[in-house]
Amino acid sequence: MVYTSPDAIDFTLDDCPPLSRPQRVVLTSPDHFDVQYVINPHMSGNIGGVNRAAALQQWKALRAAYSALDIEPLIVDGQSGLPDMVFCANQTLPFHNPMSDTSGVVLSNMHAPERQNEVPHYEQFFRSVDYEVLNLPDGLDTDFEGMGDAIWHPGRFLLWGGYGFRTDRDTYEALSDLLGVRVLALALSDPEFYHLDTCFSVLDENSVLIYPGAFDTDGIAMIEQFFDTVVDAPEGEARHQFACNAHCPDGDHVFIQEGCTVTMKRLREAGFRPVELDTSEFLKSGGSVFCMKQMIW
Template sequence: MPLIINFTQAQTINLSDLSSRTEPQKVLMCPPDYYEVKDVKNAFMEGNLGKVDFELAHNQWQELRNTFQRLGKEVCIINAASGLEDMVFAANQVLPGLDENNKPYVLLSHMRHLSRRQEVPYYQQWFEQRGYQVLELTDSNLLFEGQGDAIWHPGKKMLWGGYGHRTSLTAYEEIAVKLSIPLIALELHTNEFYHLDTCFCVLDPKTVLIYSEAFTTTGLKLIHHFFPRVIEVTAQDAKESFACNAHVFDYKTVVIQRGAVNTVNKLSQAGFEVIEVDTGEFIKSGGSVFCLKIMIY
């Protein structure tokens, strides 16, 4: 299946012709037992070295877990590993999906930073023990950061893929072929928005939440082509409240960082239920709701 990088190519894709995909209903999280900001991997980490309130981070993580459970979702836990301070950001180590027989698999990440590559074997083992097929990129020089950059189109076997910081465009060429799916590549051209999940949040088959300044003109054209309703967030909400790093459950309930007033109003007006949580200690490291979990089968 093709890698889509421009509007002409996008016009060859008809969403109604694509295979349907069941949305995963379980949540996987990793407790912040060893979480800290010990180096600078993205712009949000600057000025936050050693400034994590450990007790508050644990409380915020637990409340996020409780929120998911109150929404009726089973929350699975992978144990944290000593020395891997970013392992708590569970969206990055793998990409879960369903094969042509609707059997679950995970595609392993090959992360840009060496310290984060050490997280991947722990997640690999966790999924192997639960019967997932494990897939890997064949070229070890390619970079790919799981669901931080690769986000499924709602209900369809089609991926949106951010590239430019943590994932290689050439990685998506292999992924599109390996998974036999169309993949829409979006260049991330600002320094701050280093993962797709920091500026792009799918809400339902017709709706997406974005921070438009993170994308090129071509990228915005691709987004508007496939989503009839595009909700744009302000720079303040995107940068200070990580508004696009939200997550929607069952196409109706959006869990989002507290304080994104403009975005919350827009979501409510669009018919979504909104639950605000505090992930402030994790924003110090460049992650919020979406980063702190991954949806699994």
């Protein structure tokens, strides 16, 4: 059920059960956001350099953007001593099983020790909204960073999984068994694209935004096999402005870091409506829109 090359694929999208789009968004307040250590290349040189007042205003603008699309924001309070907790895509993988019509969440095994204490706060949150809380199997000594690397295919019970830096390849075997889902696993090799969500942003069932340079030939072939429209972001915008850390919550609007002019032009040509947002303070820590939210059912 885990596929790493196009030659191994023995199914089509029609074989994957339909999956509704999640309609609520989890956001974590940036009260304690800062760059206090270096665990990815983008953080280097930015320790102590966050303008917290500006970060708060940028976060509020993101919250307002979701509200404007009638997507209900649910707020988790950031915690002292956990400056990266604001990037709430990483600590969990929410799921909805379309066969049983039940929702749950798989907790992450964070790669960096600095971030491991974030996970219990999200476990508490998901229990409060009556989600079933699952852990990876006992004895499985692998890293897993939630929806930073594991991303649902829009409209289908099918998971895309990045591996190589923050999530281990073997994790997807466990996730596939745990959830009963097929996984298309993509190898990552560039440390600046350390999560799948830095180079791969699903738009709708047939469309995706990617930075091609982050993938090997097998990865590109699998992406092209399952998406009719593949929008390429140029290297500069992907690498320095996190163009592919965009988020399309409704199959129409694409929340994206401001100034990604070429990427936005290509998105418009593909029929999407880019919405520019300033996440410049969060870029200092290696994250933008997609990192800052978690969609749930």
